[in-house]
Amino acid sequence: MLEPFDDAYFMKKALQEAEAALDRGEIPVGAVIVSDNRIIAKGHNLTETLTDVTAHAEMQAITAGSSFLGGKYLKDCTLYVTLEPCQMCAGALYWSQISRIVFGASDDHRGYRKMGTQLHPKTQVSHGILASECSKILDDFFKARRRLN
Amino acid sequence: MLEPFDDAYFMKKALQEAEAALDRGEIPVGAVIVSDNRIIAKGHNLTETLTDVTAHAEMQAITAGSSFLGGKYLKDCTLYVTLEPCQMCAGALYWSQISRIVFGASDDHRGYRKMGTQLHPKTQVSHGILASECSKILDDFFKARRRLN
Numbered sequence: 031m032l033e034p035f036d037d038a039y040f041m042k043k044a045l046q047e048a049e050a051a052l053d054r055g056e057i058p059v060g061a062v063i064v065s066d067n068r069i070i071a072k073g074h075n076l077t078e079t080l081t082d083v084t085a086h087a088e089m090q091a092i093t094a095g096s097s098f099l100g101g102k103y104l105k106d107c108t109l110y111v112t113l114e115p116c117q118m119c120a121g122a123l124y125w126s127q128i129s130r131i132v133f134g135a136s137d138d139h140r141g142y143r144k145m146g147t148q149l150h151p152k153t154q155v156s157h158g159i160l161a162s163e164c165s166k167i168l169d170d171f172f173k174a175r176r177r178l179n
Numbered sequence: 180m181l182e183p184f185d186d187a188y189f190m191k192k193a194l195q196e197a198e199a200a201l202d203r204g205e206i207p208v209g210a211v212i213v214s215d216n217r218i219i220a221k222g223h224n225l226t227e228t229l230t231d232v233t234a235h236a237e238m239q240a241i242t243a244g245s246s247f248l249g250g251k252y253l254k255d256c257t258l259y260v261t262l263e264p265c266q267m268c269a270g271a272l273y274w275s276q277i278s279r280i281v282f283g284a285s286d287d288h289r290g291y292r293k294m295g296t297q298l299h300p301k302t303q304v305s306h307g308i309l310a311s312e313c314s315k316i317l318d319d320f321f322k323a324r325r326r327l328n
Contacts, residue, residue: 078251081249082241082242082245082246082251083241083245083251083252083275084233084238084241084274089233092231092232093231093233097231100230102226102227102230102232103232116274117266117273118270118271118273118274119270121266121267121268121270121294121296122232122233122267124267125233126232145270145296145297146295146297147266147270147294148266148294148295
């Protein structure tokens with residue numbers, strides 16, 4: 031059972047965003063930003079829809095979260111994202127000084143850890159939350175795409 | 180004299196964008212994207228105006244350039260930017276597969292080289308174009324800001 035408001039609860043919300051990306055034919059990655067146990071921003075990958083490589087789930091969520099708060103720093107916030115952030119998104123999170131990042135599935139090829147991207151010293155990281163579900167939606171997407179090609 | 184269309188010519192255009200940022204009280208960084216000797220996108224730092232850490236000059240230019248081209252890759256394009264890109268912007272440029280990056284001033288603290296960010300293997304880099312002018316506008320901005328504080 032999901033206990034509000036634990037990490038699994040909010041990762042499930044990020045997974046719902048990944049499903050919204052999937053419904054648009056996008057690589058299914060979703061994110062939410064939480065402040066004081068409240069979701070203040072959501073985002074899902076829109077790179078194809080917007081023909082814009084910068085339109086990752088995390089970027090949408092950072093922009094929306096800052097807009098909600100009326101300030102550009104996310105110091106008392108947690109980002110939940112279904113896939114490990116890339117260099118770009120980790121770089122944006124660095125500037126945001128976000129308190130905590132929680133990601134589901136690891137990205138062993140393009141993830142920020144493999145690429146050596148630096149997070150802000152104040153940012154804490156947890157990972158592996160609902161990792162199977164977060165990986166499965168991606169794996170299913172790529173399998174289906176290969177069948178179509 | 181600036182010879183259309185050499186690197187100094189386009190960096191001067193990026194500097195004009197930095198001046199537009201300055202006019203808004205933003206840290207003065209500007210960028211243009213050039214395809215086939217034509218400027219297809221411009222951008223300047225808007226992080227304060229938009230209260231959004233993702234609103235760097237390069238990010239605005241990448242989004243605008245992709246929108247102009249109707250595709251998310253900038254394979255036959257050159258980005259001119261007055262300051263060395265950060266992790267976030269270099270990460271976005273990685274995804275864009277841009278052909279060439281030309282930057283003016285180096286950023287020895289937060290620049291992508293110091294931070295170890297990886298560019299796309301196909302991306303070529305030149306730097307130091309109008310470096311003095313690109314540094315001066317930044318130095319003057321920070322000096323003026325210190326006087327105000």
